[in-house]
Amino acid sequence: MAFTDPLPLIPSPISATAGQGRVALAPTATVHGAPAAASTLIDAVERRTGFRLPASDRADDAAISLLVDPATAGAEGYTLRVADRVEIIGGDEAGLFYGIQTLLQLLRDGDEGWGWLRADVADAPRFAYRGVMLDVTRHFFPVAEVKTVIDRIAALKFNHLHLHLTDDQGWRIQIDSWPLLAEKAAVSAANGDEGGFYSKDDFREIVAYAASRHITIVPEIDLPGHTHAIGVAYPEIVEAPVLNDELVRSTALWGQKLPVAGEPYTGWGVGHSSVRIREEGTYDFVRDVLTEVGDLTPGPYLHIGGDESLGTSAEDFAHFVERVSAMVIELGKTPIAWHEAGAVSGIAQGTIGQFWGGVEPSEAHAAEAAQFVERGGSLILSPSNAVYLDMKYDADYPLGLAWAGLVDVRRAYDWEPTDVLDVPADEILGVEGPLWTETVRSLADAEQLMFPRIAAVAERAWTPADGAELTWESFRARLGAMAPLWQADGIRFHPTSEIDWSTR
Structure with a gap:
């Protein structure tokens, strides 16, 4: 170069x-x-x-x-x-x-x-998949704000937007065959904020707008855990909450309320919910939902979640993941699942794994991720202690969480995708930076967490590993030069002192 x-x-x-x-x-x-x-x-x-x-x-x-x-x-x-x-x-x-x-x-x-x-x-790009995930469940973003995010990420050459559409705190997509999801399960959000959902016309508008910017929408229906909101609308589908010790501890630490079956949940705790794995009606529900979401989404992927199913036994989890990953294949789509689903030996052939462990993963996480490759799939890398855009920049930063560590811009930049897991380099489909929104209450909050770190994610996803300018000092200088462009576009970025920001 x-x-x-x-x-x-x-x-x-x-x-x-x-x-x-x-x-x-x-x-x-x-x-x-x-x-x-x-x-x-x-x-x-x-x-x-x-x-x-x-x-x-x-x-x-x-x-x-x-x-x-x-x-x-x-x-x-x-x-x-x-x-x-x-x-x-x-x-x-x-x-x-x-x-x-x-x-x-x-x-x-x-x-x-x-x-x-x-x-x-x-x-030309290094990886075929260059993504950002937007959690629209903990905080609901109206269509206009999703379009703004699409414009922001397209300018950095991302080509996938993963929409996390369902979680314990709310359900965000209209499903005709299960109308109470929009009526009862969509009204809540984290922190007691206002909820919302996308009508089918809304979602089609988002998909079309993204396509005009060469971005593929990847919808996620998070299963079998992260499903408390479903039980608000259809209690017969969801088990009673499992109040594990970590949930009780973290809920007390944050001054929040524990989940109660059938009531909207606005806290941040995870792992307490599960659909009823052994009830056949659960699979009627899942098939209906995935069919309707798949029909709305021309892209090749359906994300089925699979993370933090702490209220589900390993046997039940395997039974569910095998059935639902095969169901996605039958619908003509490629399933994506968080890396925990790699613990299931019978996961559908060709399922793509999304790895969210650290840049130096545990043996268990690495083995789960490798299972996707062994089953003919590939991997999207989202190491939480490098590219999770909702982590705090430093201990005093008012937004974000810190469970994966503090992630400043240099931490977001200084990692190499092929060094994370012991898999062939050509089995890495790409890189994605997720933004979870427990602490986000506005688009401005989201932008401050995303920018400037999202630029580091963009470069790791696009630029070849041997690029002469793929160094921290070069990136730091080039990133500083983005300030006047971002300001002109109205991007509310965090002006971290790590960077010498240009004024012109």
Whole structure:
């Protein structure tokens, strides 16, 4: 990778050469390209600068040319040249979109006005799956706020948004065959905050909006634990809460109430709930829910949870996971499950595991994760002590939890995905940064926990392991240069003292 000086780009590209000076951006500069790509660029420039570039049908005299040519780059790849003219060529439409995101990071305000930093870039992603998880259960985000999150993550070249739709605190998706879920199980949230749910039209709107930004929605119905809310609507499906010692201890520590069967739960404790594993009606319920959610989701994945099922015996857990993972396959989707489901020897072939243990995992967690590979699946890495975006930055930070440790920006950056688990590198499907929302009460809270650490997750998911700029000092400098762009886009990031933030 060649840089004269590190270009202020995140994630760092495969190859990038900085030119001398800038190319002035005139308000009359014309944009030629496919309407969707041209609109993406024109709208973004207007938000940043206040002026709207004109689109042009003429390629020969356009100041900015946006093209797709599969011979130029592979899937999601692109080339970008900023000289007297600007040209982006994507290997496909997604690659063109990502090239536009890179170009927007090169748009800077200076003493002489707005202009592009001169550069030559050739780029493509390391991992096929680059994700962010948004927990819309503990805190409910309306459709408009989910769209904002989609815009934020698309700018960093993420291509999956995992929506954690169900948990003990609430149910967030309309299911026609079980209408009381929306009527009774969706009204609550953590901390006693207002709940909510997505109608089917809402969810279709989210899916379509994400697709326009080349993001696949991954819906999660968390089973068989994390299911207290189901029992508020349909008590016959859920067991009585199991009040384990850790639940009692943590609930007292937080000054919260213990869960009560049939009543909305607003605390943070986990592991007390389970659906009735041996009741056939449970599987009628699960099949109906997964069928309707799958019908709403054109992407290939259905996430079935599987984490922290502390109220379920190992035998019952295995029985449930075997049946439900096979059910997802029958529905024509690929199941994803948290790594605990890897303890089940009969989990459906091809199930993808999502690993949330530490960057130095326990033997048990590592063995559970490896089981997915042995069964023909692959792994998404979400090490909790590196990329869980809800962990506190430091002990005094007012938002977030600290059960996985304190995660500052350097901790989020300084890890290598292929070093976490003893599996072949090509069995790692990708990286995902989850944001759990126990302490989140607004979109501003969410953004402060996500930004700036989400940039570290983006770079680990996109940039090759041998990238010359894949160092903390380079990343720290490039991250500081993001400040004026994030401020212009209204992102409320945490201005941690780890970073020297640029003002222009």
